[in-house]
Amino acid sequence: MSVLQPALPRLRTLVTYLRGELGRAEQALATAEGVPACIHCQPDTALGVLE
Structure with missing residues (x-):
């Protein structure tokens, strides 16, 4: 390790x-690609999938 x-x-x-x-x-x-870089950019979409 040294x-x-x-x-x-x-x-x-x-x-x-x-x-x-x-x-x-x-x-x-x-x-x-014309999409948000992260899921945090579109929180409503992520919640809509779960409902």
Whole structure:
């Protein structure tokens, strides 16, 4: 485990960066497809499905 210890902060930084990039890519794809990027953008639709 001592081999990974110094790399953990860099790995956490990389994960944070990649999550941000993934979010931006998903939003761009949703925009290109003409749909909201997340379910929170249209809460009434999600509730309507359950009713």
